Amino acid sequence: METMEHIILEEQKGDRIDKVLSGLDEEWSRTQVQQWIKDGHILVNGQMVKTNYKCSVNDQIEITIPEPEELDVIPEELNLEIYYEDKDVLVVNKPRGMVVHPAPGHMTGTLVNGLMAHCKDLSGINGVLRPGIVHRIDKDTTGLLMVAKNDMAHESLVNQLVEKTVTRKYKAIVHGVIPHDFGTIDAPLGRDTKDRQSMTVVDNGKHAVTHFQVLERFKDFTFVECQLETGRTHQIRVHMKYIGYPLAGDPKYGPKKTLDIDGQALHAGVLGFIHPRSGEYLEFEAPLPDDIERLLEQLRKSN
Secondary structure, three states, X not given: OEEEEEEOOHHHOOOEHHHHHHOOOOOOOHHHHHHHHHOOOEEEOOEEOOOOOEOOOOOEEEEEEOOOOOOOOOOOOOOOEEEEEOOOEEEEEXXXXXXXXXXXXXXXXXXXXXXXXXXXXXXOOOOOOOOOEOOOOOOOOEEEEEEEOOHHHHHHHHHHXXXXXXXXXXXXXXXXXXXXXXXXXXXXXXXXXXXXXXXXXXXXXEOOEEEEEEEEEOOOEEEEEEEEOOOOOOHHXXXXXXXXXXXXXXXXXXXXOOOOOOOOOEEEEEEEEEOOOOOOEEEEEOOOOHHHHHHHHHHHHHO
């Protein structure tokens, strides 16, 4: 079990304990934190409290994170599009609408369910709910993901992400016409205090850098390629909105009137990394999905 401590700050005074703690880590849901409080995994000044406890400045919170639950992930034949596979790593092209890993509420139909059916040897570093998963892309983002099949590979791939040596290029259709051909967005990201399920640019957020290049301009839209230097939650979606060019079809960060597409027009098209065992650099490219290709054809016709 992992233990961590948090001291309540002035701006957290009066907030409920479950709200404060669920904001500390994007992986912790409020429901999960409430369960930890009930189970005695969270102490305030050495004492157990109720989930509606209101925090005071300098309260000392001790959080004991329990081991991942041994939930059975059901293997499912999902006809995954595997781009590469050996005994250490696997690269898969994720379709639109597929969630990467199971969570309470949706335990089936995820990429992990499909991976469990496809191969039995996935790394266990992240606990049973996320075997092999090194990085994620959003449910309605399509494209390439790397998966670790053992702990050695998992550690290597995570280190490459931390060291920013993984190549990750995305293609997107955004609202508005970007006048310049290249740009870099360097703006820290964190949870939106008004909506915990959204990210936004905040002064004390995590370092986040996105580079972009214009590929094609249309009357009211631009087709761009974005390269991630860091990989924060919703990074491209929030960064492009921040500079005034939100993604087409984005239900969370984009305008209501948009192109006819079910979710954001964002595709993880290029993925490159150093193979954990051979040391060789591997790079893969997946073509645009049909729905984004169709939108581009429509935009070209209406130009």
